[in-house]
Amino acid sequence: MSTRNGVFLSIALVGTVSSLCSQAHALAEIDRRCEHDSLSPTEARLRIAWARACGLESMSNQEKTTPASSRIIDTLMPSSNNNGTLIEYLEDLTSSNPTGARAYSLFALGYEINSIYVTKLYSFGPIAQTLDGRGFKLWSEDESKERPRPMYPTFGTHTTELEGEALFPRVTKNGPLNCNLYKSNGTVSTTFYINAYCTSSCYTPEQEVLFPDGYKPILTALLERTPEMMTLAPSATLDDVTLSRNKVATYTAELRDSEHIIYEIRTESGGLLRVTNEHPVIQGEGRLVQAQTLRAGDALLDIEGNEDPILSIEVVSHEGKVYNLKPATRDRVSNLLIAQGFLVGSSAYQNDDVGYINRVIMTRSIPEDVLPQ
Numbered sequence: 001m002s003t004r005n006g007v008f009l010s011i012a013l014v015g016t017v018s019s020l021c022s023q024a025h026a027l028a029e030i031d032r033r034c035e036h037d038s039l040s041p042t043e044a045r046l047r048i049a050w051a052r053a054c055g056l057e058s059m060s061n062q063e064k065t066t067p068a069s070s071r072i073i074d075t076l077m078p079s080s081n082n083n084g085t086l087i088e089y090l091e092d093l094t095s096s097n098p099t100g101a102r103a104y105s106l107f108a109l110g111y112e113i114n115s116i117y118v119t120k121l122y123s124f125g126p127i128a129q130t131l132d133g134r135g136f137k138l139w140s141e142d143e144s145k146e147r148p149r150p151m152y153p154t155f156g157t158h159t160t161e162l163e164g165e166a167l168f169p170r171v172t173k174n175g176p177l178n179c180n181l182y183k184s185n186g187t188v189s190t191t192f193y194i195n196a197y198c199t200s201s202c203y204t205p206e207q208e209v210l211f212p213d214g215y216k217p218i219l220t221a222l223l224e225r226t227p228e229m230m231t232l233a234p235s236a237t238l239d240d241v242t243l244s245r246n247k248v249a250t251y252t253a254e255l256r257d258s259e260h261i262i263y264e265i266r267t268e269s270g271g272l273l274r275v276t277n278e279h280p281v282i283q284g285e286g287r288l289v290q291a292q293t294l295r296a297g298d299a300l301l302d303i304e305g306n307e308d309p310i311l312s313i314e315v316v317s318h319e320g321k322v323y324n325l326k327p328a329t330r331d332r333v334s335n336l337l338i339a340q341g342f343l344v345g346s347s348a349y350q351n352d353d354v355g356y357i358n359r360v361i362m363t364r365s366i367p368e369d370v371l372p373q
Contacts, residue, residue, distance in 0.1 A: 034198035035251065036166055037154045040258045040322070041278070043171075044199075045121065047152040050171045052117045054179035055091040055104040056136055059113070062092065080126035080141075087129070087137040089113040099159055099193070104179070106153070106194050114139045120151040120197060148278030148290065149347065151197040155181050159193050167192050199252070199347060203323045203339065204262060204274050210303070210338035212245055218323045218339075222251045231327050232336045232343070238286050241305035243338075247328040252347065253321060262318040263291040267300055267308040273340045276322060277315075280345030282336060288345055301343045308342070 039047060059071055073088040091105040091113050100107035105116050118127060118139040125145040132138040158164025167181040167189050181192045203209070205219035210230040221229075226248065233242040265273045265281075275281070277292040284299030284307040299307035326347045327335060335346040 033154055033156070033166060033195060035253060037168065037198060038252050039152055039198070040260060041149060041276075043258065044150040044152040046171050046173060047169070048117060048120050048150055050169060050177075050179075051104040051153050052113055053134075053177055055111075055113045056089060056134065057177065057179060058102070058104060059089055059091045077127075079129035081128040081130075083129045086114070086127060086139065088115060089136065102192060103194065104153070106197075120147075120153075122146055148280075149199040151199055153194045154196050154198050155192050156195040157183075157189055157191055157193075158195075160195065164193075165189075203276075203279075204260075204318055205321065205323060207274055207339055209325065210243075218325065219253075221325070222253055222323055225251070229325065229327060230338060231329070231334045231346075234329075234331050234334045236333055236336075238301075238305050241301075241303065241343075243303075244334065246334060249326045249328040250324075250347075252324040252326075257320045260318045260320075260322055261292075262316050263294070264314040264316055265291065265294060265300065265310055266312045266314075267310055269302070269308050271300070271302070271308060271341055273300065273342050273344075274318075275339070275344070280349040282343040282345070288349060303338050303341055303343070 062071075070093065071090045073090065075086045075088055077086045078084075079086055089112075091111040092103050092107070094107055094110060097103065097107065097111075103111060105111045105113050109116050114137065118141060122141040122145040125141040127139050127141060130138050130140065155167040155169070156164045157167060165183055167183060169181055170178055172178075180188045183189055203218045206217050208215040209218050209221065211221060211226050212228050212230060216226070228245050229248050230243050231246040233244040236242045261277045262274055263277055263279075265271075265275075267273075273281070273291075275291050277290065279291045280288050281291055281294070282301045283289050283294070284301060286301070294310060294313060296310050296312055299309045302308050324347045325337075327337065329335065330348070335348045336343050337346055338344070
């Protein structure tokens with residue numbers, strides 16, 4: 001058993017076209033499902049903790065018929081805080097439940113409660129172990145490894161997001177544990193499955209992003225379902241900031257208003273960028289950093305690749321919804337887009353590519369006189 005699991009998508013060479021089409025359709029459905037179950041980072045963390053608690057509750061109830069020894073696994077891996085070896089819990093067994101029915105932990109990840117919990121909250125790092133309020137072993141990592149946008153489970157009445165109806169839990173921070181999943185009409189569903197893991201949003205609604213027909217507020221683009229956006233070309237450098245048209249893969253919007261920490265960044269040119277504290281932006285030397293690490297005197301990069309020194313940064317509270325979008329391409333540079341005239345990262349850098357935070361994404365062009373002739 002591994003304490004770190006991954007889900008890998010493989011495509012057979014035979015029938016590639018139909019396979020790719022079906023996968024693209026499935027990914028589009030997942031994106032739509034996540035749009036209708038969009039959470040803030042705080043809500044996402046609560047959802048993940050709720051899923052862990054309900055998974056342990058489900059495991060405890062099933063121990064009446066399945067020996068506890070088959071569900072409590074000593075990984076033999078030492079915890080980073082010297083609190084014994086890491087203990088894993090299996091909500092269910094893949095041999096007895098191969099579809100993930102009525103489970104709060106993904107069957108494709110072996111129903112491993114602690115492993116799923118820690119990988120959805122953190123990027124890869126040493127794992128510490130403590131006791132939770134119920135006496136179960138709880139895994140965690142250093143705060144510096146927290147995902148800016150945690151990955152939370154979304155549920156449905158069918159094994160895949162392509163069929164069935166979306167389901168929603170009712171999670172409260174300090175209330176009693178309620179592991180029911182509800183349909184949109186408020187009734188409890190007796191059957192449920194995890195359909196996907198979603199991420200959350202980052203722009204306030206008035207922030208303008210560059211599209212082929214010019215800048216427009218992200219909320220306007222979402223409502224219009226603008227199909228294309230402008231991003232950097234894959235070949236763009238700090239000396240040659242080339243833009244290209246790119247398809248929008250997803251828009252994300254929260255379902256409900258919530259409180260967010262917003263960084264208002266003002267520059268010498270008069271620019272103003274308002275993003276959540278974890279949003280990735282490009283610093284003057286081409287390094288991708290979170291907004292909360294910026295200081296007055298640092299510089300943002302504008303659409304021409306010029307440095308625009310930061311005059312002031314004000315941390316404010318935003319009560320409302322935040323939004324996000326992601327281009328269809330996957331290479332690093334073309335996942336940089338333009339918001340309020342500045343180069344910023346797409347949502348890809350907040351989860352799948354979170355490891356690129358604090359790394360140089362854009363470089364200078366190589367002078368022609370040093371290139372081999």
